[in-house]
Amino acid sequence: xxxxxxxxxxxxxxxxxxxxxxxxxxxxxxxxxxxxxxxxxxxxxxxxxxxxxxxxxxxxxxxxxxxxxxxxxxxxxxxxxxxxxxxxxxxxxxxxxxxxxxxxxxxxxxxxxxxxxxxxxxxxxxxxxxxxxxxxxxxxxxxxx
Amino acid sequence: xxxxxxxxxxxxxxxxxxxxxxxxxxxxxxxxxxxxxxxxxxxxxxxxxxxxxxxxxxxxxxxxxxxxxxxxxxxxxxxxxxxxxxxxxxxxxxxxxxxxxxxxxxxxxxxxxxxxxxxxxxxxxxxxxxxxxxxxxxxxxxxxxxxxxxxxxxxxxxxxxxxxxxxxxxxxxxxxxxxxxxxxxxxxxxxxxxxxxxxxxxxxxxxxxxxxxxxxxxxxxxxxxxxxxxxxxxxxxxxxxxxxxxxxxxxxxxxxxxxxxxxxxxxxxxxxxxxxxxxxxxxxxxxxxxxxxxxxxxxxxxxxxxxxxxxxxxxxxxxxxxxxxxxxxxxxxxxxxxxxxxxxxxxxxxxxxxxxxxxxxxxxxxxxxxxxxxxxxxxxxxxxxxxxxxxxxxxxxxxxxxxxxxxxxxxxxxxxxxxxxxxxxxxxxxxxxxxxxxxxxxxxxxxxxxxxxxxxxxxxxxxxxxxxxxxxxxxxxxxxxxxxxxxxxxxxxxxxxxxxxxxxxxxxxxxxxxxxxxxxxxxxxxxxxxxxxxxxxxxxxxxxxxxxxxxxxxxxxxxxxxxxxxxxxxxxxxxxx
Numbered sequence: 086x087x088x089x090x091x092x093x094x095x096x097x098x099x100x101x102x103x104x105x106x107x108x109x110x111x112x113x114x115x116x117x118x119x120x121x122x123x124x125x126x127x128x129x130x131x132x133x134x135x136x137x138x139x140x141x142x143x144x145x146x147x148x149x150x151x152x153x154x155x156x157x158x159x160x161x162x163x164x165x166x167x168x169x170x171x172x173x174x175x176x177x178x179x180x181x182x183x184x185x186x187x188x189x190x191x192x193x194x195x196x197x198x199x200x201x202x203x204x205x206x207x208x209x210x211x212x213x214x215x216x217x218x219x220x221x222x223x224x225x226x227x228x229x230x
Numbered sequence: 231x232x233x234x235x236x237x238x239x240x241x242x243x244x245x246x247x248x249x250x251x252x253x254x255x256x257x258x259x260x261x262x263x264x265x266x267x268x269x270x271x272x273x274x275x276x277x278x279x280x281x282x283x284x285x286x287x288x289x290x291x292x293x294x295x296x297x298x299x300x301x302x303x304x305x306x307x308x309x310x311x312x313x314x315x316x317x318x319x320x321x322x323x324x325x326x327x328x329x330x331x332x333x334x335x336x337x338x339x340x341x342x343x344x345x346x347x348x349x350x351x352x353x354x355x356x357x358x359x360x361x362x363x364x365x366x367x368x369x370x371x372x373x374x375x376x377x378x379x380x381x382x383x384x385x386x387x388x389x390x391x392x393x394x395x396x397x398x399x400x401x402x403x404x405x406x407x408x409x410x411x412x413x414x415x416x417x418x419x420x421x422x423x424x425x426x427x428x429x430x431x432x433x434x435x436x437x438x439x440x441x442x443x444x445x446x447x448x449x450x451x452x453x454x455x456x457x458x459x460x461x462x463x464x465x466x467x468x469x470x471x472x473x474x475x476x477x478x479x480x481x482x483x484x485x486x487x488x489x490x491x492x493x494x495x496x497x498x499x500x501x502x503x504x505x506x507x508x509x510x511x512x513x514x515x516x517x518x519x520x521x522x523x524x525x526x527x528x529x530x531x532x533x534x535x536x537x538x539x540x541x542x543x544x545x546x547x548x549x550x551x552x553x554x555x556x557x558x559x560x561x562x563x564x565x566x567x568x569x570x571x572x573x574x575x576x577x578x579x580x581x582x583x584x585x586x587x588x589x590x591x592x593x594x595x596x597x598x599x600x601x602x603x604x605x606x607x608x609x610x611x612x613x614x615x616x617x618x619x620x621x622x623x624x625x626x627x628x629x630x631x632x633x634x635x636x637x638x639x640x641x642x643x644x645x646x647x648x649x650x651x652x653x654x655x656x657x658x659x660x661x662x663x664x665x666x667x668x669x670x671x672x673x674x675x676x677x678x679x680x681x682x683x684x685x686x687x688x689x690x691x692x693x694x695x696x697x698x699x700x701x702x703x704x705x706x707x708x709x710x711x712x713x714x715x716x717x718x719x720x721x722x723x724x725x726x727x728x729x730x731x732x733x734x735x736x737x738x739x740x741x742x743x744x745x746x747x748x749x750x751x752x753x754x755x756x757x758x759x760x761x762x763x764x765x766x767x768x769x770x771x772x773x774x775x776x777x778x779x780x781x782x783x784x785x786x787x788x789x790x791x792x793x794x795x796x797x798x799x800x801x802x803x804x805x806x807x
Contacts, residue, residue, distance in 0.1 A: 122633040124667060128640035135644055194632050215636045219643065
């Protein structure tokens, strides 16, 4: 089953295992970074791309994040919890309602315990503290689903 | 009212009555033929004079007494007739003022004051018309040969005969109009009034009604030829005329009975009542349950209620009209009474004087309660401002330095992996970006720390700290600082006020220059921050409110002058030991 939100650059890959599926190790993760701090987005993009991930776009608030997901159909959304308009949990819930939802990974400079039960109840796949962010950590979380 | 003056007026009253009685009984000059001398009106006017004297004696501060007395004298004079031109002229001129005096009396009863513009206008019009029409009537009354029945007068102009009838007609019409207006106003006032005013006006309205009906009946009966019946009805009019001053005097003196209530009040106040009981006691003494009592806070130039709430005394118009009376003690304003305007001013003054000691005590209590309420409110605001400040600092740290340092950590990891790949150039570029982010983070932390408490203030004092503040401001600021080291709380408050005022100037004032003056004299620091900007600052806004709280928390005083033109001036006076 082909899933378009796995990214455009894997469409031509077909071998004895059949067409690639989402989260297939042969498929490069496509990532949308959502954060209102340009500095963080810049360094996060550099770090993820260095690990071989494809950063397909950046968004600075919840509304533009929803627009970007509709336009770019990323496989993963790296979503800051504290955004200027909606909070990250609300954006994650909206994304989870899409017919083909992307995998959402929340991130924040705060300690995950600061968010209490909300993190456990969230529709997001998981949480990475901003200073622990790396391509490998993101891939591990996505693969764990 | 001095007894000598009262006795003098009484002697004058008796004299005028005797002279008028003799004049009417034996003068007989120019009496229309066939008219019998009638002493009835003379005695009626004597009743007016007596009632006027009584009212003046018992209610010396009320204008109703002098009005009744004057009306008695004037009408008495108008009854006399003279052969000589001079007294005859004077009598004719004075007589014109009977009707305006009646109007004045009706409209001003029972308080003796004219309180509304229509009242003042009607009374002024009445006097004005009398002053014009009186002489005009004499001027135009024609020559002695034209009018042998007319009394002699000094103003007569030969050849103007005939116009007298026109003047007389105008006068008659005006008399009907102003009397009708006065009665209508009195009835309207009675219908709206409550309490003391209504009780006093009731009999007046009844008498005015009977008097009007009598007058109409007399005219109608004469027209239909029932002259005897008409005379009989006219006698009722005479009785009414005598009854009117009695009703006015009794109405006035009824409030006199309330003076017993003043004695009761004094006894009640002996129990040292609190503010609510004090108001109730004053309301009982005045016979007005709607009484409101506001206590004056001289330092704050405002009134508060007994429980410290702000109180704005305003005289009300309309159905529930009210009047204001200020209560003073040794020339110092204590309180204001809002009460029924019909209550006699003398009674209000008496009640105020009797209660002034208790009011002075209750005022202190109200001032304490008001102060306590203000302290509580400002304490809450200070705590809220503190919480808000902590939230702001958390947000500034989170959005600023922390984000930059997070970025730096990511950059360092990226550089590390590039170096491991042997990609030295890329690693160097990333490290360069990381260094720039660290520089930004350090500057942000420095600014934030300075905003919390500038180190230069602690280390070097207010002067250098304000110099540094002025140096960083984008608007040129002239400094004049005449202060050494001060207690830390005073320095911090002064700096905070100056910093906040400067921030406001930069943000809102569109000023080209500003100045900060600091001066210490007699143990008080005076700080003034002024600009030449657009003014119109929001004095009740959270920012300036916070400054006021902060200054008052260290027992200081805070003031903002921000007219629509001429810039803003923020001043603080803080005791510094």
